[in-house]
Amino acid sequence: MASPRLKQWFTILEWLPNARGRQLQDDLLAGVITALLLVPQGMALALLAGLPPVVGLYAGILPPLVYAIFGTSRTLAVGPVSVAALLVANALGGLGAEPGSTEWLHGAVQLAAMSAALLLIMGLLRLGELANFLSHPVLSGFTSGAAVVIIVSQLPQLTGIPLPGDANLLTQLYTLIIGIPQLSLGPVLFGGGSLALLWLARHSLVRWLARMGISPRLALVASRAAPLVIVLGATGVSALGGHGLPGLSLVGDIPRGLPMPSLGFLGGDGWRELLPAALVISLVGYVESVSVARVLAWRRRERVDPNQELIALGAANAGAALTGTMPVAGGFARSMVNFEAGARTQLAGVITAVLVALAALLFTPVFRYLPLAVLAAVIIVAVIPLIDVHALKAAWRFDKADGTALGVTFLGVVLVDIELGLVFGLAVSLGVFLWRTGHPHAAVVGRVPGTEHFRNVDRHNVETWPHLLLLRVDESLYFANTAILEQAVAARVAEQPELRHVVLVCSAVNRIDFSALETLEQLADNLSRSGITLHLAEVKGPVMDRLRGSGLLDAMGGGRIFLSSEEAVEYLGTRVPPKPESTGD
């Protein structure tokens, strides 16, 4: 028996010995269905990343096998994904290499190796929670923006009109529009035809087959196999003479065989230039993977361990680097397909990997006449669902700041730069959070007559007393908001000449930092120079523990800590005492 500790690292020791019967069947079917989808997508994604198509197949072999050993999600489909492919193309395009060249491939493998290293380091340091700082709106804006950039990047293949790759989106669209007279027949026929068929297969095929009385399971297999069938059909049409159409580019010779493990990627330079891209690839890939894995795990009451996922995805990327392919992650769409096809354990992923390996070993020559326009159509249909307009509307409606973060990220990715867009979004979302916690809601409270409840004087009809000020701050006190607290008190002191006691109601204060402590000490001191005493009320246990050891209680002089606002009012009295002379200068 493997120890629980060992099982925690090598999750395969958990799922493999328990695999049997019906579950094996389910995994087998799911593995086949996912492989049918992965073969055309893998080749298409490799082209998106500027790599030879077979490299996309390689990304579907060793990485998912490695993930099956370490991963905590039983249904996550690890392999080539569209956002990572786009980021690879973007990073390498900036270095001046040529797509398809040896340097370009080397750079992609370097990115996989660096992603592996970053993920493994974060995993060993147990920093999985860092990913939580990518907010949903930022991630949504990033994904939608990346999908738009991907679609535009495929338009030259689909139209035969060359676009300036390094221009911004608006220039590219303008070039496309003025280039319409130069549309080539070959790409338009093959690309447009595939797009239409892929679209129908995705949206209507299952319904049609059901109406024809075919079993749901078979219908599912058929609809998932549709991209491969369309690709093979288009290849056939092309081979039978279609490749003679004007403007058509073909996949061409794909070397047959399996990738040989090699550490050759360790040589060469450019590591430092690629580091920011590797950071974004690994972070975004990780967040996407864990999000999908969590959603799927909930449905079967399984658990995903975010830190072990860092290790598993890091190891999968190491597998990618070792077999000379691009960075990998757990893709959203393919994982959903895997899950819905009935996958129960990572065995489904293993079966997918074996089938993709067979395809790379035996069938690549089949794709010699495959038009690139068809693969472009495969990518476009795969990424269209990533454009999430609903999220923008919902985020904007719920909170303008969240909508803004989403919009800024989207526009940054689409119009400026993919990675910078993400940085913009991060900056906006963190900035908004800091700004808000830095501007806490603070209310002067008074007593609801006849009760012990204290409420905002601006919203409720409450009792107040000229010598008392009860101020409630709805936020932890920390450096960014203490100055504002001080100003709020100073403003009230100036307005309320008979003031003798300020009671800070701390019911919403979960933490207090050193800056806040110093501000409170100074506030107590400043107030006492004006003959006013500072008190606290409703201080939470952990905050009180902190304050006890500090100098605040001394600085407060005669000030007290009250359990409740009511206790403060009872103790300090509701009658105004005669005011002594100020002790200030």
Add this chain to the structure above:
Amino acid sequence: MASPRLKQWFTILEWLPNARGRQLQDDLLAGVITALLLVPQGMALALLAGLPPVVGLYAGILPPLVYAIFGTSRTLAVGPVSVAALLVANALGGLGAEPGSTEWLHGAVQLAAMSAALLLIMGLLRLGELANFLSHPVLSGFTSGAAVVIIVSQLPQLTGIPLPGDANLLTQLYTLIIGIPQLSLGPVLFGGGSLALLWLARHSLVRWLARMGISPRLALVASRAAPLVIVLGATGVSALGGHGLPGLSLVGDIPRGLPMPSLGFLGGDGWRELLPAALVISLVGYVESVSVARVLAWRRRERVDPNQELIALGAANAGAALTGTMPVAGGFARSMVNFEAGARTQLAGVITAVLVALAALLFTPVFRYLPLAVLAAVIIVAVIPLIDVHALKAAWRFDKADGTALGVTFLGVVLVDIELGLVFGLAVSLGVFLWRTGHPHAAVVGRVPGTEHFRNVDRHNVETWPHLLLLRVDESLYFANTAILEQAVAARVAEQPELRHVVLVCSAVNRIDFSALETLEQLADNLSRSGITLHLAEVKGPVMDRLRGSGLLDAMGGGRIFLSSEEAVEYLGTRVPPKPESTGD
């Protein structure tokens, strides 16, 4: 009569018409005392910044006059300050110019102009609160570190041992120690002597004079005049032959006269390279000025307007640029001197400026034989109080994170780079805050028997029920902590097989963002697939307003919003109902 709106911008319309009698006398005396201090300090600070000594006097003329027109603090002494001088030297040293050269001076004036622009822009955008994001520990570590760097930078003048200016502190100290055999007699005698006298004047002079029966007011004037007297005395000794001592450098010829306003600084390049330094200079100068101004305003129940201060300090720096001098700010020490000397209004600052102008116009030739070692001693004595070891101890004792932020800033400033040190500190303090809000305290709560109070099950002996989970999160829900909340719930769901209802107690939730909303919707959905219903309790008004318009209440299905935890327990019952089959797959 000037309108209130006009008075808000031109504060001089407020204080000048009301100046009379005793107050004028007070301001006159305070202005004289501050000028006595400013003349030697101004020359010394100019040398620290790598500028001709007279430029330091210029910084004490137009800038305080401009501040008197716009500033909201009545006692802030605006002029040359040590940290800004150090930052100027640091920024220009990185550009390859020579200290004392025309390019160097031009760069310093550019920095003043850029600081002016930055402060004015921030003021017009009313961004004064941005300064709140510099926490006390970071500011303290920065100031202490800057003081140490300043002291080390003065050691060559004081010892005659040349130090490598661009080496780090440890190398400099090492060079100093192995250079001890090369100590020069001139600097050591003049520098050491001045240091000793300045030290005695600051720490013992007032006490001695009081013991001799001299009135406190006169004693104060005498102690503040001491640096000028010491400087004049040393100049006399030097002129009478002391300048022949080996290794002694003298101030030399200082051109007499007032600075002529000129826009010549607008030419030239290097603006972009100097921008980061200008940002740090203006931000740090602003924060220092506003902190002092606030402290002093409290003592007399006056108010400081942080946004108007941006305008006033921006205008003062524009005055500095116009008169060809370095960036200015409100210095801590000189403002305290001004206040304690009895300053009532900005008239004191005007008087200081007039006296400094007279000094620049008439008396600069006096300082021809002044040894630089004496000015080095003036700076060192001025900055030693900025090194705040007590703050480090107090911050560390109160909160390790605050102590760390202070220590990182200090070490960064001293060992790496002044500006980078500040950036490190900012990163640590913001990072700690984000990390903590991202890891909120969450407690499963139960009912204290016989009461309606609900407390942490780990700390108190409370009632719980196997079909109910009451979870209280002590933090606003936002993107960085929602995943952790979800994990906490998932962990409890796995542990508590009879669970039917999860009640999220939101008494400490002041805000909820879109990511949190989506997580809660998904959580409700995931739970309902397992036959568990999500409820909320004690939702605050503003949060409830938000949630009402969202899809969460729909996603919660049969889930309810309870006013209190007690109401939730009463409604959901304390008896475990029979568990239905899971509705998951």
